[in-house]
Amino acid sequence: MTQRTRIRRNTALVGAFAVLLGLAVPVTATASAPPGRDTLAWTACESAAADPRQQCATVRVPMDYADPDGPHIDIAVSRIPSEKPAARRGTLLLIPGGPGGSSLDDPSKKGQKLPQEVRDAYDLVGFAPRGLAPSTAVDCGLEHGDLATSRLRPWPAPDGSVDENLDTARRMADACARNGGELIRHLSTANEARDIDRVRAALGERRLSAWGVSYGTYVGAVYSQLFPHRTDRIVLDSNDDPDPARVSRAWLAGHEQGVEDTFPHFAAWASAPGNPDRVARRAADVRPLFLRLAARLDREPIPWPGANPEELNGNVLRQTMLDSLYSPGRYPALARLMRAAQQGTVPPAPAAPPEPVLQNVAAVGAGTLCNDVAWPRTGAAYEKDVAASRAKYPLTAGMPRNAMLCAAWPYPPREAPVRITDRGPSNILLVQNERDVATPLAGALKLRQALGRRAVMVTVDSTGHDAYLANGNACGDRTVSRFLATGERPDTDTYCR
Structure with a gap:
């Protein structure tokens, strides 16, 4: 089996791992095929996870949209056709999270959770974004230790120092510059949106419906901003703050509030009588227990053979906490640790x-997060922010x-971040859990405000990341399904208790 095939078959394993991370006028992609004619050569998919009905193809797109006649790259796409051609409305694109996530197998997986009337109405289409195998892939060649999530999403030293983080940043960035090739300079959300429009054109669709999740909500919002006339019904699920000055820096900062919103739910679960993974007798005791354990592990790490890093220290415990709060189904991992x-x-x-797979995902995440917006270069800026954050949000x-x-x-x-505005058709439905560690409600409300009259938001009284057909509730699921199937959308923002 080739390395390319191994990456293709294993990318789906890293969805949780790919969580996180203005100079030119945005370039709009032109259609690569006349609307109404599918120009793709569909074949059987190599993925062992694919439904037998799923087909795969490749779309060629410019590596640099400012140089459309220059080098091109491949974007891998997949499709399960409408299950009732007579009821078919068009294509529903499944936009993955990340950056670094793939939806290539989603038509066979999460797409099959959609109600029948939605699967009848649409061809379900997934894709591997630029840089992510089996699309033309990038790799930074990072050291093994730098692939640890607590390095990719780095935690300060126990005393709050960021000096080691800055040293690590220089080492990792140098590796990406040395090994990432020209493509890593052209990874960005705006270019992913342009790739999506090339996919739309290759599919022969005049307009595209989409279901974007997590980072995919920002991709969907950017696509809707750059190509408003190409959008049909757009669902944005678990929504990113679209702050054009900070972009990914705002998403990372959102974890402070996301943890504060979600940790009490974990504490209630972790103190419930009869829970075999119970850690305390009262919910009020769970938070101080966690903080004491993290502080003790800062001072006295426990060797952890086979892990990366090979010790359980305070920051590894904190990272496990962050990962585990993504879904109540992950709570036992934190409690047991x-x-x-x-x-x-x-x-x-x-x-x-x-x-x-980790190398590929890390490179796509790094390239996208770092190319989308300029980050501060001096340690002083981070030291001040980190100190303020530690004082107000000790859990993170x-x-x-x-x-x-x-x-x-x-x-x-290479260009300014796309500013999300209320200009365009009113065809967007936001769905958002009230307690979401990764994309907190506070950030989702900023996207809702930016979209103005274009959107309606459904806030769901539930806990976890990914609301629709995952960690939400029946009311939210019904509302989104109805919109996708019929176009019916609430007249105003709605709360689903």
Whole structure:
């Protein structure tokens, strides 16, 4: 089996890993095929995870849209056709999170959770964004230790220092400049949106419907801004703050409030009588217990053979907390790690995706986050922000305002971030859980405000990241399904209790 095939078959394993991270007039992609004619050569998919009905194809797009006659790259796409051609409305594009996530197998997976009337109305289409295998791929060749999530999304030292983080940022950014090739300079949200429009044109569609999740909500919003006349029904699920001055820096900072919104729900679960993973007798005791354990592990890490890094320290515990709050189904992992730490032991090391997959995902994440917006270059800026964050939000210990590798990124942004506005058709439905660690409600409300009359927002009384057909509730699911199937949308913003 070739490395390319291994990456293709394992990219789906890293969805949770790919969470996170103005100079030119935006270039609008022109259609590559006349509307109404599908020009793609569909074949059977190589992925073992694909439904037998799923087909795969490749779309060629410019690497640099400012030089459309220059080098081109491949974008891998997939499709399960409408299950009732007589009812077919068009194409529903499944936009993945990340950056670094793929939706190539989503027509076979999450797409099959859609109600029948939605699967009848649309061809379900997924894709691997530029840079992510099996599309033309990038790789930074990072050191193994730098692939740890607590390095890619770095935590300050126990005393709050960011000096080591800045050293790490320089080392990682140098590796990306040395090994990433020309393509890594052209990874950006705006270029992903342009690629999507090339996919639309290749599919022969005049307009495109979409369901974007997490970072995919920002991609969907940017697509709707650059190509408003090409959009049909747009669902944005678990929404990013679109702040054009900070972009990904705002998403990272949002984890402060996301943890504060979500941790009480974990504390209630972790103190419930009868819970085999119970860590405290009262919900009020869980937070101080976690903070004490993290502080103790800062001073006295526990060896953890097979893990990356090979010790359970305070920041690894904090990272596990952040990962576990994405979904109530992950709460036991955090509770069991806390119980083990109390006893001075560790559980078996968590399984990791194959290193080539991690390298590819890390490079796509880095390139996109760092190319979208300029990050501060000096340690003083991060030290001030980290100190303020640590004082106000002790659970996240300053990480959300820390210096990641973008602080040393060698390439300036090639264009200004796309500003999301209320100009365009009113065809967007936002769905948002009230308690979401990764894309908190506070940031989603900023996207809602930016879109103005173009959007309606459904706030769901639920906990976890990904609302529709995942961690939301029946009311929210019904509202989104109705919109996709019929176009019916609430007249005003709605709360689903």
